[in-house]
Amino acid sequence: MASLTEHLSDLVAEVDAVLLFSPTSSFYERFADDGIEVVVVAPDNDVDAETFVDLPLPFDNVKDRIRFGIEGAMDADLVSEGDEVACVASVFEGGSDAIVRVTVDESIHTGIFDLFANSRAEPSVIRDVFEVAIELGQKGQKGKPVGALFVVGDAGKVMNKSRPLSYNPFEKSHVHVGDPIVNVMLKEFSRLDGAFVVSDSGKIVSAYRYLEPAAEGVDIPKGLGARHMSGAAITRDTNSTAIVLSESDGLVRAFKAGELVLEIDPEEY
Numbered sequence: 001m002a003s004l005t006e007h008l009s010d011l012v013a014e015v016d017a018v019l020l021f022s023p024t025s026s027f028y029e030r031f032a033d034d035g036i037e038v039v040v041v042a043p044d045n046d047v048d049a050e051t052f053v054d055l056p057l058p059f060d061n062v063k064d065r066i067r068f069g070i071e072g073a074m075d076a077d078l079v080s081e082g083d084e085v086a087c088v089a090s091v092f093e094g095g096s097d098a099i100v101r102v103t104v105d106e107s108i109h110t111g112i113f114d115l116f117a118n119s120r121a122e123p124s125v126i127r128d129v130f131e132v133a134i135e136l137g138q139k140g141q142k143g144k145p146v147g148a149l150f151v152v153g154d155a156g157k158v159m160n161k162s163r164p165l166s167y168n169p170f171e172k173s174h175v176h177v178g179d180p181i182v183n184v185m186l187k188e189f190s191r192l193d194g195a196f197v198v199s200d201s202g203k204i205v206s207a208y209r210y211l212e213p214a215a216e217g218v219d220i221p222k223g224l225g226a227r228h229m230s231g232a233a234i235t236r237d238t239n240s241t242a243i244v245l246s247e248s249d250g251l252v253r254a255f256k257a258g259e260l261v262l263e264i265d266p267e268e269y
C-alpha cells in the first residue's frame with residue numbers, strides 16, 4: 001500500500017519553481033542548493049533570498065497572495081506561461097502549512113502585482129493609501145461605517161477631469177500619505193463628499209473632488225454605485241489607480257485601467 005507521502009507527492013512532482021511565502025530562515029535553508037528555482041515572497045527579505053518578490057500587503061486571502069507572488073515572479077522573468085509552480089504558504093498563523101500547485105497561465109493574471117509595482121504612483125504610496133482605507137474600514141468614523149475614494153497618481157490629469165465640491169483643505173499644504181497626522185486628517189475629511197487626489201509621490205493634492213471622467217465602456221460589477229463607477233472610470237481616463245472603501249458593504253476595492261483588480265475585507269486584516 002502506498003504511503004500518504006507517495007499519494008501527495010504528485011502535488012510537487014516536476015514543478016519548475018517553488019514559491020515560499022514568508023518562510024522562516026531554517027525553512028528557506030532547506031531549499032538551498034537543491035537545483036530548483038526558489039522564489040521568496042514576503043514583506044521583507046529577512047532570509048536573504050537570492051530571488052525575492054516584495055509583498056506590500058499581507059493579503060489575508062490566500063488566492064490573492066499567491067496571485068501576487070506568481071505575477072511578481074512572472075514580472076521578474078523567474079517563471080513563465082505554462083510553468084508548474086508549487087506555492088508554500090501559511091494559511092493559519094505560525095509557519096508554512098499549505099502547498100498549492102499552480103499552472104502559470106493567463107487565468108491567474110488579475111493585475112494584482114501591477115497594481116502595486118507597475119503603477120505610475122510609487123508602490124509605497126499605493127500601499128499607504130490601502131492601509132488608510134483598510135483602517136478606515138475597520139474603525140469607521142465614530143463607530144459608523146464610512147466610504148472613501150482615493151485616486152492615486154497622475155494627479156494633474158485627475159484634477160483636470162474633476163471639480164471641487166468645497167474648499168480644498170490641502171490647498172497650500174505639503175503633506176504626504178503615510179504621515180501619521182495625515183492619516184488622522186484623511187479619516188476626518190472622509191466624512192465629506194468626493195474624492196481625495198494623491199500624487200505619484202504621495203502628496204495629498206486635494207480633498208472633496210467630484211470626478212467627471214467619461215464612463216462609457218467601464219465594466220464594473222453590478223450593484224456598485226457612483227463612487228465606484230467614477231473611481232473606476234477615472235483610472236481609464238488617466239494613469240491613476242483608485243482605491244475605494246464602500247460605505248455600504250465595507251469592502252476596499254482597487255481599480256486600474258477601468259477594471260476591478262482587487263477586493264479585500266478590512267475585517268480580515
Ligand SMILES: Nc1ncnc2c1ncn2[C@@H]1O[C@H](COP(=O)(O)OP(=O)(O)OP(=O)(O)O)[C@@H](O)[C@H]1O
Nearest residue numbers: 147193194195210211225226227228230246247248
Ligand atoms: N463622481 C464622483 N466623484 C467623487 N465622489 C463621488 C462621485 N459620485 C459619488 N461620489 C461619492 O460617493 C458617495 C456615495 O455614492 P453612491 O452611494 O452612489 O456610491 P457607491 O458606489 O454605492 O458607494 P458606497 O458603496 O459607499 O455606497 C457620494 O455621497 C459621494 O460622496
Ligand SMILES: [Mn+2]
Nearest residue numbers: 224225226248
Ligand atoms: Mn451606495
